[in-house]
Amino acid sequence: xxxxxxxxxxxxxxxxxxxxxxxxxxxxxxxxxxxxxxxxxxxxxxxxxxxxxxxxxxxxxxxxxxxxxxxxxxxxxxxxxxxxxxxxxxxxxxxxxxxxxxxxxxxxxxxxxxxxxxxxxxxxxxxxxxxxxxxxxxxxxxxxxxxxxxxxxxxxxxxxxxxxxxxxxxxxxxxxxxxxxxxxxxxxxxxxxxxxxxxxxxxxxxxxxxxxxxxxxxxxxxxxxxxxxxxxxxxxxxxxxxxxxxxxxxxxxxxxxxxxxxxxxxxxxxxxxxxxxxxxxxxxxxxxxxxxxxxxxxxxxxxxxxxxxxxxxxxxxxxxxxxxxxxxxxxxxxxxxxxxxx
Numbered sequence: 001x002x003x004x005x006x007x008x009x010x011x012x013x014x015x016x017x018x019x020x021x022x023x024x025x026x027x028x029x030x031x032x033x034x035x036x037x038x039x040x041x042x043x044x045x046x047x048x049x050x051x052x053x054x055x056x057x058x059x060x061x062x063x064x065x066x067x068x069x070x071x072x073x074x075x076x077x078x079x080x081x082x083x084x085x086x087x088x089x090x091x092x093x094x095x096x097x098x099x100x101x102x103x104x105x106x107x108x109x110x111x112x113x114x115x116x117x118x119x120x121x122x123x124x125x126x127x128x129x130x131x132x133x134x135x136x137x138x139x140x141x142x143x144x145x146x147x148x149x150x151x152x153x154x155x156x157x158x159x160x161x162x163x164x165x166x167x168x169x170x171x172x173x174x175x176x177x178x179x180x181x182x183x184x185x186x187x188x189x190x191x192x193x194x195x196x197x198x199x200x201x202x203x204x205x206x207x208x209x210x211x212x213x214x215x216x217x218x219x220x221x222x223x224x225x226x227x228x229x230x231x232x233x234x235x236x237x238x239x240x241x242x243x244x245x246x247x248x249x250x251x252x253x254x255x256x257x258x259x260x261x262x263x264x265x266x267x268x269x270x271x272x273x274x275x276x277x278x279x280x281x282x283x284x285x286x287x288x289x290x291x292x293x294x295x296x297x298x299x300x301x302x303x304x305x306x307x308x309x310x311x312x313x314x315x316x317x318x319x320x321x322x323x324x325x326x327x328x329x330x331x332x333x334x335x336x337x338x339x340x341x342x
Contacts, residue, residue, distance in 0.1 A: 033127035043079035091126030113153025115291030
């Protein structure tokens, strides 16, 4: 991703997309959507009125109830994903109710997240309605509000992917860099639900304070002297990544979901140490995965949320906004925003 093309979203309210303004029938149903357009170097965001979509065979029309604005959505609004085609309705994560499509799904409350196409080459969730394939939604946990359900898709599927790619098994010790963040805290929850011990790393309120122990040596003491079996890096600070590499147990795995946005992206590691200790470095790029795979993950998580094994963020930690206020959230004026639709 190249964020050098980024520009701050502009607060604009349009009656329709410029490209659609002259073409769509004014009598057909329309809806509001968060739309991003892009010219050669600049992306701009606006609230637009566009035609309400119609599901084809095998698709569902979902009345969106909530869509959390994730960091990846903000990057997408700046034109930072080379795969995105424009103009585009963005929004990765959603919850809502099926109103059209297969009779088996009608009136079912669902939730989900994007894969490699939804919100990138297909219109996403930040609109009053969205079309999704039947295999790309999961039944919403009954104990979660729509706002809570819309907040868990990206962090929990990313966390699950990072652990799955690292082949984590019960009783292993999992160290999480950035454990207080959205993805990091999800990694901790999922690892514990798998029967693993966890070591949290952060700047405060964690097992290892990275400001006081930048070499993470205390992780050895917290893992019976051998070091963690798995490290999940959700930060992308290479000094911290290298320190985690150095304290990994023999045959340890370092699973990373991130890299620096600026400066060098090259990580220097001691290959002799890697070879002798049989360390594995594992990259996790969820933007390349099919949306249906994430829906199956979230199907499994539904029971875990309902049983209390996993916990979604409380609504009190979010700022509920209308779609008309989305430009303020994308510009940074509103933090942890979830778009709520009536």
